[in-house]
Amino acid sequence: MAFKLTGLRKRAKKFFLRNAKSVARDILGDYLVLKNKNHTLVGKIVETEAYLGKDDDASHSFRGKVTPRNKILYSEGAKIYTYLIYGKFYCFNIVVSKKDDPQAVFIRALEPLEGIELMQRRRKMSALHKLTNGPCRWTQSFGINKSFLGKSIVSKDIFIAAKSVKNSKITAAKRVGVDYATQSKNLPLRFYIKDNSFVSRR
DNA sequence: CTCACGATTAGA
DNA sequence: CTAATCGTGAGA
Numbered sequence: 001m002a003f004k005l006t007g008l009r010k011r012a013k014k015f016f017l018r019n020a021k022s023v024a025r026d027i028l029g030d031y032l033v034l035k036n037k038n039h040t041l042v043g044k045i046v047e048t049e050a051y052l053g054k055d056d057d058a059s060h061s062f063r064g065k066v067t068p069r070n071k072i073l074y075s076e077g078a079k080i081y082t083y084l085i086y087g088k089f090y091c092f093n094i095v096v097s098k099k100d101d102p103q104a105v106f107i108r109a110l111e112p113l114e115g116i117e118l119m120q121r122r123r124k125m126s127a128l129h130k131l132t133n134g135p136c137r138w139t140q141s142f143g144i145n146k147s148f149l150g151k152s153i154v155s156k157d158i159f160i161a162a163k164s165v166k167n168s169k170i171t172a173a174k175r176v177g178v179d180y181a182t183q184s185k186n187l188p189l190r191f192y193i194k195d196n197s198f199v200s201r202r
Numbered sequence: 203c204t205c206a207c208g209a210t211t212a213g214a
Numbered sequence: 215c216t217a218a219t220c221g222t223g224a225g226a
Binding site: 059106 | 207208209210211
Binding site: 203204205206208211212214 | 215216217218220221222223224225
């Protein structure tokens, strides 16, 4: 294997009680691990976005809006926020910061590391570079759905293993697909690993 | 109850 | 470039 999980420490709950911008940067290079009794899937986190909550008009929690769908954002960090979009895809976020501060980190792309055959089956394609290079592509590969909503990202089934990358390899840019926002749409809250070929296009 | 639409993707 | 596709949320 080109990588190993042994020796890596799991990101602990405390790590996720910080602001979205810090967490979004710090998990770049980390491994997202999803285990169940039949398989283990691992992907390197190569692209994220920070959503700042009440003051961020691109955020689902702008101005403190609460709905049945997004209420998990108001809980203490280290929870998973998934939602259905366009009637067929699931987006995956990690709720961060303290209770009642609805910030989140959106995971936009991974580099596939383990469980590639299962990913290929689920995506119905073999091309490696298309398995996980988009927010609703990697969630298909990993089988993310509504049942993940509200789960802990600090568990034995799904967690993040610390690996990180050098600061000099991180690029910041404006977020994708948030043109509906006016105030904050151009803020540099999208982070990705420079030159990584699994970063989503556009 | 009605209805417009989305933190996207695949395909022409 | 556009269609797909349906749960969600705002409004009547």
